[in-house]
Amino acid sequence: MPRIRTIYRSGSRFYVHPTDREIVHPGVTSILGMLPKPFLQMWNAKMVAELAVDSLDFIESMAERDRAGAVQYLSGAARRYTKMRADIGSEAHDIFERLIRGEHVGRVRADLEPYVRHFREFMAAVNPELVRAEDVAWSDTHEYAGSFDAILRVWLDERGKVTPDRSGTPHLLxxxxxxxxxxxxxxxxxxxxxxNADFLIDPDGNREPMPTFDGAAVLHITDETWALKPVVIDDWVFGQFLHLRETFNWDRTLSKTVIGKALVKGSSTLETGTQRRAM
Incomplete structure (x- = not known):
């Protein structure tokens, strides 16, 4: 079967149905972009300020030669940092998938080594069973799609603690x-x-119903530590996501239809006395 491909429209990612190219659903992360993030404005300003203060001589020299270039350099501080972190995250995710699939991973760059070490520690401490990895969750019911990292089976005791020897009760996460x-x-x-998607679709385009989950968990890995944390994905949480799905429709489609053409227009070319005196 044909594979799923993705396209970008106005900065948002969309998934194209593998057999019907007319069916295009927005990506989950693009829908989450509808969440307000007022803290980003302050963080962006802080990144610019720190770069300016830490590079005063360099910025001054650049501004003397190319003021516009200096402004562009400063204004891109947050964007460059975000891209650097995203690049590390993408490379780490690729390694995590290989490790969870049982592939051999040899030496990696120094900045990625702590992530690899911590992921290996996670696998030893939890001993999960990989059920699926990097497939697409597809919802025709609510018209969205997205690539998930993994479906795991882990074993927990009656207190909800992980039993790496798999002596507890299996949970699909x-x-x-x-x-x-x-x-x-x-x-x-x-x-x-x-x-809560309808189906999962593998890289070859094969489709099967999304299984019923016992829960969800996020593995948070940094260069300093790691932790596996339970995540609530109940009906209330999913309802909040569906609100954002409707907001995405509003932002990308409906908001462009609510203001019509002017019924009456006018303009004024009157020159006031104040304007004449200022000339």
Whole structure:
């Protein structure tokens, strides 16, 4: 069967149905972009300020030669940092998938080595069974799609503690890897969307019903530590995601239809006395 491909429209990612190219659904992470993030404005300003203060002589020299270039360099501080972190995250995710599939991973770059070590520690401490990895969750019911990191089976005792010897009760979990500075609440919205999709579609385009999950967990890995944390993906959380799905429709489609053409227009070319005196 044909594989799923993705396209970008106005900065948002969309998934194209593998057999019907007319069916295009927005990606889960693009829908999550509808969440307000007022803190980003302050963080962006802080990144610019820190770069300017830490590079005063360099910025001054650049501004003397190319003022516009200096402004562009400063304004891109947050974007460059985000890209650097995203690149590390993408490379780490690739390694995590190989490790969870049992593939051999040899030496890696020094900045990735702590992530590899911590993921191996996670596998030893939890001993999960990989059920699926990097497939697409597809919802025709609510018209969205997204690539999830993994579906895992882990074993827990009656207190909810992991039993790496698999002596506890097996639990099917939607799992996600995060390499960000912290874990944020929107991961619950993301994982609830995946878990409540209609189907999962593998890289070859084969489709099967999304299984019923016992829960969800996020594996948060940094260069300093790691932790496996349970995540709530109940009906209430999924309902919040569906609100964002409607907001995405509003932002990308409906908002462009609510203001019609002017019924009456006018303009004024009157020159006031104040304007004449200023000339």
């Amino acid at each position: 939607m799992a996600d890897w995060k390499t960000s500075k912290a874990t944020y609440p929107d991961v619950a919205l993301q994982m609830s969307a995946y878990a």
